[in-house]
Amino acid sequence: MSDQRHGTDDEIGAARTVGSQAVRRGLAAVRTGTPIPLAAPIRHGVGFGLVGRAAPMHFMLRTGSDYAAGLPERAGFGFADDVVTLPTHGATHVDALAHVWQDGLMYNGFPANSVTSRGAQHLGIDKMPPIVTRGVVIDACPGGARSPSDPVRRDELAALVANAGVELAPGDALLVRTGWLAAALAGDADSTAWPGLHHDCGAWLAERQVAVVGADNPAVEAFPSFDPACQVPLHIELIRGHGVYFAELMALDALCAAGQPEFLFVLSPLPLVGAVGSPVAPVAVV
Numbered sequence: 253m254s255d256q257r258h259g260t261d262d263e264i265g266a267a268r269t270v271g272s273q274a275v276r277r278g279l280a281a282v283r284t285g286t287p288i289p290l291a292a293p294i295r296h297g298v299g300f301g302l303v304g305r306a307a308p309m310h311f312m313l314r315t316g317s318d319y320a321a322g323l324p325e326r327a328g329f330g331f332a333d334d335v336v337t338l339p340t341h342g343a344t345h346v347d348a349l350a351h352v353w354q355d356g357l358m359y360n361g362f363p364a365n366s367v368t369s370r371g372a373q374h375l376g377i378d379k380m381p382p383i384v385t386r387g388v389v390i391d392a393c394p395g396g397a398r399s400p401s402d403p404v405r406r407d408e409l410a411a412l413v414a415n416a417g418v419e420l421a422p423g424d425a426l427l428v429r430t431g432w433l434a435a436a437l438a439g440d441a442d443s444t445a446w447p448g449l450h451h452d453c454g455a456w457l458a459e460r461q462v463a464v465v466g467a468d469n470p471a472v473e474a475f476p477s478f479d480p481a482c483q484v485p486l487h488i489e490l491i492r493g494h495g496v497y498f499a500e501l502m503a504l505d506a507l508c509a510a511g512q513p514e515f516l517f518v519l520s521p522l523p524l525v526g527a528v529g530s531p532v533a534p535v536a537v538v
Contacts, residue, residue: 258360258495260360260361261360262495263349263374263375264381264495265349265359265494266461266494267380267381267383267495269461270384270463274463277385277386277421278515281538282538283538284538286537286538288538289503289506289535290503291343291344291532292343292344292437292503293437294310294338295310299342300342302470303444305339305342306342309337311335312332313333314333316332338531340527340528340530344502344503344534345531345532346500346530347499348376348379348521348527348529349379349491349497350367350372350528351487351529352492357492358375359493360495367528371525376526376527376528377521377524377528377529377530378523378525380497380530382518382521383464385424385463385464386421386424386425386515387425387426387427387517387536388424388514389416389427389429390427391412391429391504391508392408392429393430393431397430399447400447402447403447403448403449403478404474406455409453417513418513418514421461422463424463424464425462425464425465425499427466427467427502427507427517428466428468428504429504432446432448432469432470433501433503433505446469446470446471446475447469447474448471449474450474450478450486451485451486451489454486454493455489458493458496463496465490465496465499466498466502466534467499467504468501470500470501472498473485502534507538517535517536518535519535
């Protein structure tokens with residue numbers, strides 16, 4: 253069942269735990285004021301090979317060549333323009349609470365059939381508020397990439413957080429580096445299997461009331477799943493069960509290299525009405 257502590261009509265989920273205390277906690281974590289971008293580059297024709305998620309396409313609508321060919325500047329200026337098409341889950345992105353369901357029900361008991369060809373009537377990404385909170389990052393494979401056969405289990409996750417000298421608090425964002433994205437950008441990653449969190453981390457994270465769980469892989473959790481009954485059990489437990497947002501395909505190498513496990517974390521989705529996910533360009537301020 254879904255967590256209904258925010259009310260039976262709630263469509264915001266765990267983002268409600270990001271109150272003024274969480275924001276101040278994030279601001280207090282800033283040491284040097286250095287911003288670190290956490291989004292992977294978006295390049296024409298270069299995707300991650302994920303089934304059903306085509307590579308981004310970038311087209312120029314107007315260029316300097318148009319003017320060189322005789323198009324006159326008007327009103328004292330010329331300009332360039334372009335367009336991008338990409339799957340909402342095909343770049344660094346955040347999942348809406350309408351992204352997954354089980355037994356026909358999404359977070360807070362909203363019916364899955366309210367997601368139609370016109371988009372999500374409930375729990376769309378347009379319902380997600382901006383997240384400004386304390387971020388905590390852990391490196392599950394320093395200097396390399398973890399094997400898909402070696403998921404990060406609950407006890408290891410707890411130890412990594414404790415070793416970072418941090419205690420997770422309600423409204424925090426926990427980011428986990430596995431090394432998958434760096435390997436993918438180098439053309440050396442498997443797009444059908446990746447390392448990540450084991451589903452036994454779910455209850456531990458829910459108890460700490462984190463608002464966001466992010467990773468440098470396509471799903472936060474390990475894939476294929478280690479649960480014979482479900483391929484995305486952590487999605488079901490945390491997104492469907494507790495309204496926790498998943499941020500995926502995040503670029504975490506530079507953040508881990510900064511050596512500061514706590515930081516100010518800022519993430520805001522595009523207000524795509526009815527969408528079940530959104531590309532994002534999160535920022536850490538250390």
